[in-house]
Amino acid sequence: xxxxxxxxxxxxxxxxxxxxxxxxxxxxxxxxxxxxxxxxxxxxxxxxxxxxxxxxxxxxxxxxxxxxxxxxxxxxxxxxxxxxxxxxxxxxxxxxxxxxxxxxxxxxxxxxxxxxxxxxxxxxxxxxxxxxxxxxxxxxxxxxxxxxxxxxxxxxxxxxxxxxxxxxxxxxxxxxxxxxxxxxxxxxxxxxxxxxxxxxxxxxxxxxxxxxxxxxxxxxxxxxxxxxxxxxxxxxxxxxxxxxxxxxxxxxx
Numbered sequence: 413x414x415x416x417x418x419x420x421x422x423x424x425x426x427x428x429x430x431x432x433x434x435x436x437x438x439x440x441x442x443x444x445x446x447x448x449x450x451x452x453x454x455x456x457x458x459x460x461x462x463x464x465x466x467x468x469x470x471x472x473x474x475x476x477x478x479x480x481x482x483x484x485x486x487x488x489x490x491x492x493x494x495x496x497x498x499x500x501x502x503x504x505x506x507x508x509x510x511x512x513x514x515x516x517x518x519x520x521x522x523x524x525x526x527x528x529x530x531x532x533x534x535x536x537x538x539x540x541x542x543x544x545x546x547x548x549x550x551x552x553x554x555x556x557x558x559x560x561x562x563x564x565x566x567x568x569x570x571x572x573x574x575x576x577x578x579x580x581x582x583x584x585x586x587x588x589x590x591x592x593x594x595x596x597x598x599x600x601x602x603x604x605x606x607x608x609x610x611x612x613x614x615x616x617x618x619x620x621x622x623x624x625x626x627x628x629x630x631x632x633x634x635x636x637x638x639x640x641x642x643x644x645x646x647x648x649x650x651x652x653x654x655x656x657x658x659x660x661x662x663x664x665x
Contacts, residue, residue, distance in 0.1 A: 416441035418588075419474045421461060421494065422481030424448060426549050427509060430581035431478060445470050445481070461490040467497040476588045479508045487524035488531065495535045505592045506539040507584055508532055512573075512598050514543070516641040518632050529596065538592035544580045545573040545600040545644060548657040555611050564624035567634075568608035573643040575601035579651045600644040602651045610654050617658045 418435070422428050423444030432455075435442045445459040459470040461481050471477060471494070483490055491508075498504060510529055514522035532539050551574045558566045583599055608624070615621050629637055652660070 416443050416455070417473065417475040418442035418478070419445055419457075419470060419476070420478045420480060421445045421459070421490075422479075423456075425480060425482075426547055426577050427580060427584075428478075428480050430577040431480070431584055434578070434581050434585055443470070443474075461493050462486060464493040464496075467493055471497045471501075474504060476505045476507065478584055478588065479506060483524075484521050485524070487521070488527035491528035491531050495531060495537065498535075498537055502536070502538060504538060505588060506532060506537050507588050508539060508541045509580070509584065510541050510543040510596070512543045512545045512600060512644045513636070513642040517636040533594075538594070540587045540590075540593050541596040542580070542584055542587060543596055543598045543644075544583075545575050545642060547577045547580070548574045548601075548652070548654065548661070549577065550574075551607075551610060551654070552614070552658075552661065555607065555614050558627070559611065559614075559620070559622060559624065562622060564611070564622050565627045566607055566611055566624050567629050567637070568606060568611070568624070568626045569638040570607045570629070571604055571638060571640050571643060572607065572610070573600040573604040573647065574610075574654055574657070575599065575648065576651045576657070579648050598644040598646045600647045602647055602649050602653050604640065604643045605654060613655055614658060617655075617662050 420428050420431055420442060423432055424446045432444055443455055443457050445457050447460045457470050459466045461467055479494060481490055510525050514525045529541055551572055558564055611624060
């Protein structure tokens with residue numbers, strides 16, 4: 413097994429794969445921590461943040477930890493177990509990926525992410541938190557799921573600012589090379605669009621025309637989803653637009 417001072421938790425997800433590919437392209441040794449670590453690969457390590465198994469062993473000797481692992485219902489527990497494993501080690505840079513808007517949108521998962529942020533801030537461990545907008549892949553999954561039937565139902569008015577996972581990975585790596593800033597930074601895609609606009613572009617490029625009815629989201633949750641709370645002024649202009657990402661993705665499919 414290779415020796416590395418870098419650990420990626422949740423390294424098998426969309427962002428984790430992008431970050432690992434970036435590090436590998438620069439011949440930077442790193443460990444990928446996952447509950448489902450693929451056996452036979454020397455940069456993989458099995459760890460279970462949810463069950464708190466093999467976490468202390470995984471973080472031992474690490475100087476940079478990219479905390480990308482998440483759980484829809486127990487994200488705060490994952491983070492707490494990681495912080496406990498790190499303990500009093502202050503010769504470390506914890507880089508945590510979070511989501512733009514979690515402090516504005518009353519969504520259960522976002523409350524978990526916000527609790528994770530607060531736990532990191534209170535831990536005394538040197539850290540940097542990067543909040544990113546939604547990935548193109550996630551928006552694509554939403555649209556294809558809601559439009560899989562002959563007549564589509566879609567929360568049309570939700571506003572999102574999709575970004576390339578590779579752009580976020582590059583920013584995480586850049587931040588990891590600097591001193592921990594001890595605060596939260598935001599990053600977003602090149603443009604903010606409604607789900608209706610993105611669905612129309614998807615239909616145009618995929619050739620799958622269909623009637624779409626609006627699926628309203630009521631209350632404060634709906635209001636914040638639709639008022640731009642999931643967007644940021646700190647947009648990355650060289651991130652692919654939704655149109656550009658679709659053109660590449662649909663060709664690859």
